[in-house]
Amino acid sequence: MLSERKSSRRVLERGLSYLILVLTCLIVLFPLAVIVSSSFKTEREIFSFPMTIIPNEPILDNFEALLDRFPLYILNSLKVTTLITVIQVLTATSAGYAFSKLKWHGREFVFLLYISSIMIPFQVYIIPQFIIVRVLGLYDTHLALILVSSFTAFGTFLARQFFLTIPDSYIEAAKISGVNHFQIYRMIILPLSTPVVATLAVLSFRYWWNDLFTALIYITSQDLKTLPLGLADFVSEYDVYYGPQMAASLIAIVPVIVIYVFAQRYIVSGVVATGIKG
Amino acid sequence: MEKPGTGKLTNDTGVALLFALPSLAGFVIFLLIPIVMSFLVSFTNYSGSFRNFRLVGLHNYKMLVLDDKFWQSLYVTFIFVVASISFQLVLGFLFAVLLNQKIKGRNLFRSIIFLPVVLSSIAVCLSFLLLFHPTKGSINALLKALSLPAVPWLADKSTALLSIIIVFVWQSFGYYMVIFLSGLQSINYALYEAADMDGASGLDKLLHVTIPLLTPVIFFSFIIALFNAFKAFDQVYIMTGGQYGGGPAGATSVLAFDIYKNGFLFWQIGYGAAESVILFIIVLAVTVVQYRMQMKWVHYDVV
Numbered sequence: 001m002l003s004e005r006k007s008s009r010r011v012l013e014r015g016l017s018y019l020i021l022v023l024t025c026l027i028v029l030f031p032l033a034v035i036v037s038s039s040f041k042t043e044r045e046i047f048s049f050p051m052t053i054i055p056n057e058p059i060l061d062n063f064e065a066l067l068d069r070f071p072l073y074i075l076n077s078l079k080v081t082t083l084i085t086v087i088q089v090l091t092a093t094s095a096g097y098a099f100s101k102l103k104w105h106g107r108e109f110v111f112l113l114y115i116s117s118i119m120i121p122f123q124v125y126i127i128p129q130f131i132i133v134r135v136l137g138l139y140d141t142h143l144a145l146i147l148v149s150s151f152t153a154f155g156t157f158l159a160r161q162f163f164l165t166i167p168d169s170y171i172e173a174a175k176i177s178g179v180n181h182f183q184i185y186r187m188i189i190l191p192l193s194t195p196v197v198a199t200l201a202v203l204s205f206r207y208w209w210n211d212l213f214t215a216l217i218y219i220t221s222q223d224l225k226t227l228p229l230g231l232a233d234f235v236s237e238y239d240v241y242y243g244p245q246m247a248a249s250l251i252a253i254v255p256v257i258v259i260y261v262f263a264q265r266y267i268v269s270g271v272v273a274t275g276i277k278g
Numbered sequence: 279m280e281k282p283g284t285g286k287l288t289n290d291t292g293v294a295l296l297f298a299l300p301s302l303a304g305f306v307i308f309l310l311i312p313i314v315m316s317f318l319v320s321f322t323n324y325s326g327s328f329r330n331f332r333l334v335g336l337h338n339y340k341m342l343v344l345d346d347k348f349w350q351s352l353y354v355t356f357i358f359v360v361a362s363i364s365f366q367l368v369l370g371f372l373f374a375v376l377l378n379q380k381i382k383g384r385n386l387f388r389s390i391i392f393l394p395v396v397l398s399s400i401a402v403c404l405s406f407l408l409l410f411h412p413t414k415g416s417i418n419a420l421l422k423a424l425s426l427p428a429v430p431w432l433a434d435k436s437t438a439l440l441s442i443i444i445v446f447v448w449q450s451f452g453y454y455m456v457i458f459l460s461g462l463q464s465i466n467y468a469l470y471e472a473a474d475m476d477g478a479s480g481l482d483k484l485l486h487v488t489i490p491l492l493t494p495v496i497f498f499s500f501i502i503a504l505f506n507a508f509k510a511f512d513q514v515y516i517m518t519g520g521q522y523g524g525g526p527a528g529a530t531s532v533l534a535f536d537i538y539k540n541g542f543l544f545w546q547i548g549y550g551a552a553e554s555v556i557l558f559i560i561v562l563a564v565t566v567v568q569y570r571m572q573m574k575w576v577h578y579d580v581v
Contacts, residue, residue: 049419095301102294121509128315151304249401
C-alpha cells in the first residue's frame, strides 16, 4: 500500500521532471532556431505569426548582403582568434610548468597575485590599458588585440592544476639523464597533457571568437574589424534589416557549435575543474 | 600542496623566470600596471591628450558623487547583479537536481541547456532583439494570442533592465547547472542511503544532505556569478542602443557600460578612471565580505 503510493509518486515526479526539462530545452533552443530560420527568410516572413520554423520561400539574399564586408571580418576573426589561442596555450602551459614543477622564491605569492586577477572586471583596468596600448603605438592594430590577450590567468591555473598530477619523479628521472627543462616541458609534460591543452585551446578559441569588448576598444578601421564588431555594427545602422543580422549571427555561432559538438567534454571539464578545485 | 618526497626539485629561479615570463610580462604590462594607473589617472583631468593636463585631486570623485547618472548607474548595477545572480544560481541548482536523477536523455538535456553558454552573446542578443520587438516580435505576438497585454520590453524604462536580465540569465544559467551537477555527483551515495534508513523524505535529504554538502560549490558559483555580473557589457551594448545606448533614460546603463561610455566616447578619461576605481572597490569589498561570511554557512569539513 505504502510502496504503491510511493511508486505512483515516483512516476508523477518523473513525468514532471521531463515536462520541465523539455519545456526548458525548447525555451533555450527557440532563439537559436530563430537565428537559423530567419537567416533564410524575407524580412516579411521573419515577423510572420505564427512563426514558421522552415521558411516558406527560403532565400540566400541575406547571406549575399553580407558579401562585401563579412568575408574580411571572418578572416580577421579567424586570424586573431587562432593566434591568441596558440599563444595562450603556450603561455599558460609554460607558466603552469613554472608554477608547478619548478622551485623558486616567491612562487606561491606570484601565483596567488596572478590568479586573483581573474576576479577583476576588465572595465577596472581598460582605460589605463588603452593608454598604454596607444603609447606603444599599437592602437587600431590586430597586434594590440593579440598582445593584451597574450596571457590567461585562468588557463595558467588549469594547466598548473593538471601538471600537479604528473609525478615529480618523471622530471627527476629526465634530469638525471641530462635533459633540460625545455626538453622536459616539450617532450614529457606537453605530451602527457593533451586533455588540458585541448581544454585550454577550446576555451580560448570560444572566448576570443566571441569577444566584442576588446575589439570595440582597440579596433576602428573597417578593414581590421572582427566578426563580433561587424555584428555589433548592425545595432547602430539607421535602416534595420533583420535578415542579414541573423545570417551574420548564424555565421558567428556555427563554428562554436561545431566545436561544442566534438569537444564538449573538454569545455565541460574546464568548467568543472574550476568548480571543484577552485 | 607539497607531498612528502617532492622536495627534491632543486631551486630553479632562473629557468622559472623564463617559463613564466611570456605570461607574466603581459600580466604586468596590460593588467597590473593598468590597475595601479587607474588610481593615478582618476586624480587627473586626462582626456586623451596632454594639453591642459593637470592633477585635479579628488575633483573627479566629487563630480561622481554629484552626478545623478552615476547614482542611477550604481542602482542599475545593483539590481542587475542581485537579480541575475539569484536567477542564475536558483535555476542552475534546480536543473542540476533534475538532471542528477537517472533519467533518459540526461546528457542531451544537459548539452542543450549548456549550449548558449558557449555561443556569441552578440548573436544571442540580436536574436532576442527580434523576439522582443515591441510591435512585431514573437513574444508579444504570443502574449496577444493568449489575450495578455503586450510588454514594451527594451523600449520602455520600466522593462528594459528586466529584458537584459532575462537574456543574461537565459544564456548563462547552464554554466552554473554544470558546476552544481558535478558537485552533486561527487556526493557520496551512501549518505543518501543512510538518510533513507533514518526515514528522511526527499525534502529532508535536499535540506540536510545535499545543500550542506554543496555549500562550497554554491559559494564558489556565487563568487563566479558575481564577477561575471559586474562585467556584463555585451547585452547592454547590443540590446539598448549601441555606443550611445544604456537604455531608455539610462535604465540599463550598468557601471561597466558607463565606464566605457565616459572613457571611450566622451573622452572623460580621468572621470571614467574614477568610476573604474569605484567598481574595483565595490568588487573587492563584496569579495572580502563574502569570504568573511562563508565561515558561517560553508561546510568544508563534511565528507
